[in-house]
Amino acid sequence: MTGSGKPQAAVLDIGKTNLKLVLVDPEGDCTASISRLHDFLLDEPYPAIDIDGIIDWFLDGLAGFAGRHQISALVTTAHGGGGVLVDEAGAVLPMMDYEAATPPEIDALYALEGPPYEEVFSFTGAGAMQLAKQLTWQAECFPQAFAQAQHFLTTAQYVAWRLGGVPASEVSQLGAQGHVWNPRAGTLSNFVRRRGFSRLFPPLSCAGEVLGHLRPDWAARTGLARNTEVLCGVHDSNANLFRYKAAGLSDHTVLSTGTWMIGFDRRCPLDRLDGARAMVSNVDVDGEIVSSTLTMTGREYAMIAGSEPAPDDAAIAALRDLIARGTLPLPSFGPHDGLFPGSGRRGRFAGPPPAAAAEAGAAAALYAALTASACLDALGSRAPIVVDGGFSTNIAFGRLLAALRPGQPVALSQSPHGTALGAGLLWGRFSRTAPVKIPLLPSEPLVLPGLREAAVRWARLAAEPDPAALSA
Template identity: 55%
Template structure:
């Protein structure tokens, strides 16, 4: 137990595509403690899905552990996009589908005919179960009995909030996170949601950070949390990350939120300029503001290119100009998603002399990621400060390659890899905050030292752009 003098802390439940994390933070966004485990989908008897009971159990166990050491006064969840749960108001009626589930061909064909237009939802149909509306069509078609029992459709962070004791809500950054369930321009459920009657399943909206109640008696007993512990309305993970920089007075920066996916945010571009064939999407931030973005699976591609090769940063940096000089390039795309080049899906290949040393394989992956990031920034007309957050923030070769490609812009790396969770933590007490937070610490990313090497990287980038367009 903790006395009244113990510092108040918030616990963030971060549901990522690859990892589950519980982060304890101060109300001004300083990290205190982190627990994490891998997160992976399992093949259910219906489709590729997540074990929600196991996920919830791990979070409750983790809350029990941190409650012994910290005075947890609030809990908030954040989750990746395109995941949601059909519930009867208490528990799931169907497993939470993984967006990489392979949908039946008949569902693919049916969805192509009824999918909302790009100018309404600002993202393409995608492959498989990438869109929440397509998941709903699949679930309703294949499992009508279970579907008929559903009374609520909750994005993952809001489902966790309800399970902890909070009331059922929707939240704008999650609704608009490329799921085809929200019309961002007219600010209402999308046309497919209304036409199919699925909009009835969406509970009323609340603002991210709003108090939804306190932990239930059962959760309090299980974890040792005080019965007065607040449950907050959570947010989409990358939008929580974006909010962190807004809270630090860096609203106008272009933010690269990186993990399995790389989302590039850049405010100011007219949504009419978004191109559906260039991985361009429209996010809505936690305050309801439209934020033009790109969405590419660059983290996954980096791993596919690098394979199991590992080398220190100095060796990788030395290999970058060597690969550029000999035009050893990785051309998109190494996943099913086309990304920035229409028709590139699953056509990824390496041109030029093959990499040999581990440092060269890792350098090739870093170059591919940096080229992709730079192209994303170009598409969004980015011209100011660029901030790298998430997994790539600790990747010095990537950051220095990107700084080389953006000589007219300041490029920085976040000192924390937990930007998503820390951004969610800052939702707590946000309404009483009167000055920018000081918990966002950045390191400058400098271009490669040698002028000739910088020129080689820039020339290789131009070659990559041309070859990527021709190959797609």
């Protein structure tokens, strides 16, 4: 891409699988980007993320862009499962990997003391998925370091603090299934207060708020101006959701997709949520509650499709034979149950398994579309649907979903960096008056004989116990 003379925000997008540095102009368009696999992993004292290594990568990327682009603001967007205990000098313990397996005694303690679903509207995931459970592990097993900590900063706010901001909390990160936030009350959870963790959470700042300016030494390192603004930052899927709010599309159901597929529907009441079926609340950048589903469909798609997924046209062509012979991928191929309790790591095929790359791609797209449609059913979605993130480029998925949701228009975002673009739009959000424009591609329903019948069969089989598990 060519350089741009417009002032831009540089976004660090920290996903579970990939890292991105994306430059976003005031209209919400990407002017440049780089990316890499997220392999900043540590083994001690528990599986952890080298967040400072990620910041170094970000700074190096900024240095590469500084001479060609006018970068005026920095903002981070990140998944909701990370946070860092810090004192004045920096981290006192590494940022825990949310897929770390917790010690059995911590699992038992948290099972007894953890907050009820009816308060936090989030199930308790395996291992260290919840921030409150991470804090419990650290407090119990690393008491000296824990006592030294002055703040617990969720990922985006830790990066902001390191770049030159002040310690802050942000509601979309706190409200992202971490068990640290009570969405109805708009306060820290009772568990956090009961355990004495409240002292670690700084005051709330808005996602688009300027917390400071880039540190002078890092301004010199990158070539950026010393008055480059550092924004508070935002939860990744809520950055995506904010983008549609900024476009005047709050009434749409949004599927934000990556490693995780998160369905957002503002019209779904909290009382409809079912913790046993991966239904959760999110809290958007304005503190508004949004009912959601949370499934690891992106990772499962990769497990089914293989390392080199077939092109869309080949996958679409293979779907007809796959449906005709009764092949259905059943949940769940990943470690999490998703909508189907007890299904984690028990993914299987009804009928003959895929025999070639095209069939594997077809099966993966079919599985993802059926899962997405089940999520939309769980939310009671009747609104137009927008697919953003990784699956927005998957034509087979989009056409299958459109066929499974008659009466609900399905559109695919044409912006490959939706999460980062939403984060970039936080810069200037308080002065913006006109809605932003988002390019969307309507998805044409796939005409596929037997699909509706296959969907009914899939729903029935997916809800049944795995026969192999029953006979084990």
